[in-house]
Every structure is written in C-alpha cells, then in structure tokens.
Amino acid sequence: MMNSTSTHFVPSRRMGIYEPIHQMGMWVDFKGNDCLDASPPMILEVDPKLDNQSEDTSHGTVGPSHKYDQEASKPPKVLRRLAQNREAARKSRLRKKAYVQQLESSKLRLIQLEQELGRARQQGLYAGSALDASPLDYAGCTNPGIATFELEYGQWVEEQDRDLSDLRDALHSSETRDSELQKFVDDGLRHYFELFRMKAIAAKTDVFYLMSGMWKTSAERFFFWIGGFRPSELLKVLLPHLEPLSEQQCLDLGNLAQSCQQAEDALSQGMEQLHLIVGEAVAKQLGEGNYLPMVGAAIEKLDDLVRFVGQADHLRQEILQHILRILTTRQAARGLLALGEYFQRLRALSLLWSSRPRESS
Amino acid sequence: MQEAIKIPASLRRMVAESAVVVVGRRGCCMSHVAKRLLQGLGANPAVFEVDDKCEDDVLVELRAAELPVVFVGGRWLGGLDRIMASHITGELTPLLKQAGALWL
Numbered sequence: 001m002m003n004s005t006s007t008h009f010v011p012s013r014r015m016g017i018y019e020p021i022h023q024m025g026m027w028v029d030f031k032g033n034d035c036l037d038a039s040p041p042m043i044l045e046v047d048p049k050l051d052n053q054s055e056d057t058s059h060g061t062v063g064p065s066h067k068y069d070q071e072a073s074k075p076p077k078v079l080r081r082l083a084q085n086r087e088a089a090r091k092s093r094l095r096k097k098a099y100v101q102q103l104e105s106s107k108l109r110l111i112q113l114e115q116e117l118g119r120a121r122q123q124g125l126y127a128g129s130a131l132d133a134s135p136l137d138y139a140g141c142t143n144p145g146i147a148t149f150e151l152e153y154g155q156w157v158e159e160q161d162r163d164l165s166d167l168r169d170a171l172h173s174s175e176t177r178d179s180e181l182q183k184f185v186d187d188g189l190r191h192y193f194e195l196f197r198m199k200a201i202a203a204k205t206d207v208f209y210l211m212s213g214m215w216k217t218s219a220e221r222f223f224f225w226i227g228g229f230r231p232s233e234l235l236k237v238l239l240p241h242l243e244p245l246s247e248q249q250c251l252d253l254g255n256l257a258q259s260c261q262q263a264e265d266a267l268s269q270g271m272e273q274l275h276l277i278v279g280e281a282v283a284k285q286l287g288e289g290n291y292l293p294m295v296g297a298a299i300e301k302l303d304d305l306v307r308f309v310g311q312a313d314h315l316r317q318e319i320l321q322h323i324l325r326i327l328t329t330r331q332a333a334r335g336l337l338a339l340g341e342y343f344q345r346l347r348a349l350s351l352l353w354s355s356r357p358r359e360s361s
Numbered sequence: 362m363q364e365a366i367k368i369p370a371s372l373r374r375m376v377a378e379s380a381v382v383v384v385g386r387r388g389c390c391m392s393h394v395a396k397r398l399l400q401g402l403g404a405n406p407a408v409f410e411v412d413d414k415c416e417d418d419v420l421v422e423l424r425a426a427e428l429p430v431v432f433v434g435g436r437w438l439g440g441l442d443r444i445m446a447s448h449i450t451g452e453l454t455p456l457l458k459q460a461g462a463l464w465l
Contacts, residue, residue, distance in 0.1 A: 259448050262401045270394035277388065304390045311394070314442055318449040 145205030434460030
C-alpha cells in the first residue's frame, strides 16, 4: 500500500523542486533516510515488544496500563529493554505523524506547482523561469503573495511586449508627432513604476524570493543586482542608441553616469556590511546545538534587506526619470524602445539556453 | 521646541559644528550606505549613533519616519531616499560644497 504512493511522485532530474518528495519515497521504500531519522518502519519495531510480552506471560498480563505494577518484579535488563521499546514506539508514532503531514503539504504543493506550470506554459517566453527553479526556491508556490506577484509580473511582461511593439511602429512611421511619442514615453515610464510598486509589496511578503530573481529568466538573473537590473548597466545599454547628442546632453549624461555609479557603490557596500552582520549573528557560538537565539537575532537584521530592495528600486526609478528629462522626446522614445528590447533579448536568450539539446550521458 | 529636549545636547552640537552629519542606528546598514555615499564624494561625515532604546525619541524629535537622516551645513536634508535622489539630480554636491564639506 505504501509503495503505491511513491509512484505518484515521479522525480524529474531537471525539476529539482520535486526532490523533497523523492526523499519521502525513499522512506516508503524502507531504505531508511536521514530526513526521517533513518529508521525502519513502525511495524518492525513493534515486534521486539511483542517478543518481550511472550517471554513475560508467566508473570501475568503485560499491557501498557500494567507496566508500572509489573516493573518492580523484572530484572533490570528486561526493564531497560521495555523502556527502550516504549521510546522507540513513541518515536515511530511521531515520525509517522510527521510523514503524513509532509505528504499532505506536498500534495498541496504539487497541485499548486501543476497550476503554475499550466499558467507558465500559457505565457510562453515567461515559462523559462518556473522550469529552471532550484530545489531551494520553491517558496513562491506556497506563498499566496508571491503567487500573486508572479501572476501579475507575467501580465506585466505581456503588456510590456505589446507596448514595445506599438512604440516601434510609432517610431518607424514618419507621421508620428512628438506629442504622441511623449505619451508613449510617459506611459512607458509609468509601466516601470508599476513594476517597482509590485516589487515593494512582494518584498514585504518574501524578500529572499525577490532577491533571488527567481521571478525573472536565467539570463536576466546573470546580470542581477539587489533585486533587479543594475542602473549603471542601463545607462551603458542606452547611451549608444541616443546619438546624436548635444554637448550639454553629453555633459549631463556623463554626470549622471558618475552619480549613478557612486550611488550604486554605496548600496553595494551597504549590502556587504549586511552580509557581514548577518553572517556574524548566525555564526555566534557554534557547536552548542541551541540555535534559536542566534537565528532570531539574524532575522531582525534581515529587515534591512527589504529596505535595500526599496532603495535599489528607488535608484532605478530616479535614473530612469532623470535620463528621460535630459533627452528630447524622440530620443527618450528610442531609449525606452532600446531598453525594452534589451530585456526581451535577455528573456529570449534564457529560453534558447534552457531548450538547447543536451548531451546524453 | 525648548520644553522637551530629548535629543542629547551632543547631537545638537554635532549638527551645529559639522559640515555634514549622519544620524543612524548603531550597526545599521542603511547608515553605512549614507556614510559611504558621502565619503565617496569626498566628504567626511560626522556620525551620530543612536541606541535602539533611544531611537523612537530621536525620531520624534527630528520628526522623521526612520533613520538614517542627514544634516548638511547645520540644516536638515533628509533620509536615504532624499540623499540618493538629490545626488542623481546633481543637487547634493553643490550643497556639500556650500557647507564646506568638500575640499576640492
């Protein structure tokens, strides 16, 4: 009966998220496993107790309710064995309870994962991020705030793709007036601000998830910096596409690039400081077994992480706004198109990479 | 303002005497960011560290939502948001120069 449940959890090599379930399959296979204290299943453990009972029938009925009356008259070896058996049976019952609870929550997670996959497949390019999740980053599935964020982000990307397509058509048409382009620029900027707003809410729900970049594709993660794109990278990407620039514009953009780098460096150094502080808090008094006070102290320090994501997004917002202020309407429109296409290419790169043919071992 | 002086006199003195002051919680990484930014620009900010227990009092007195806050030339500039934004728009460096915080 137990063996049949293990067949529902088919572990896929690529889908590491299934590994915790796979481990429970091993428990079911009676191989013993560290995650459940490497013990043989309950049925076998009860047997020594039954053996004892058959030995002791000459002393009268042996049952849990009578054990204290009978104990005084038994040799110490037997008493010890009885105590050990009771303890083993108790542990076994607890383990079984834990196993059942794990099964229930994993079943739920499986259902949520299947729903997510279905959604991700529908969203085409965006599917890349859900499929290459690592075993440690399954938090998104069980956290409703994160599930909401993932859904909204998928919609955000779709809308972005549509807007970029419209912007491209507008720029390539000779009939488009500057006022129309300005509207595209304003809407484009507002769309980015919408993303920052969504991220701020998600950060309060699970800042680690946001920082991990699991909601983005793998190539975008490669360039990740504190929960998103690097502002100085943005400037480097845009600059060649804004020519021709006036002398004043060159000066202003040069100053902006420098200020941006300085602000970025300050935030990076702050993050290093946070690494140090949290690392020290966690590593305090190792070897004593009791980790709760240290981990509790570390959690307090992690509140700063939410602020870091906020500050990084604030910087991204300020940079975007300021660039567009320096540029003419047409330059700003070209810049936004270039930026949007850059991220589209990164997403395409991720998809191509994850779907490339793999060598068979 | 004279009745409930919860801000220590030492802070008032620091703000009055230093070109730029960062008021931050002890061991806070955001204060570190403010400090590093100002140092990167060539300023040498005085740092006033607030203990956890005094933090609320200081925030009320300064009428601030959170720390760190920065004073330039004896005047309130703002929190980290404000510092970053004013640096990006180019306002910060002239302010620092005016207060005598930069030597170049």
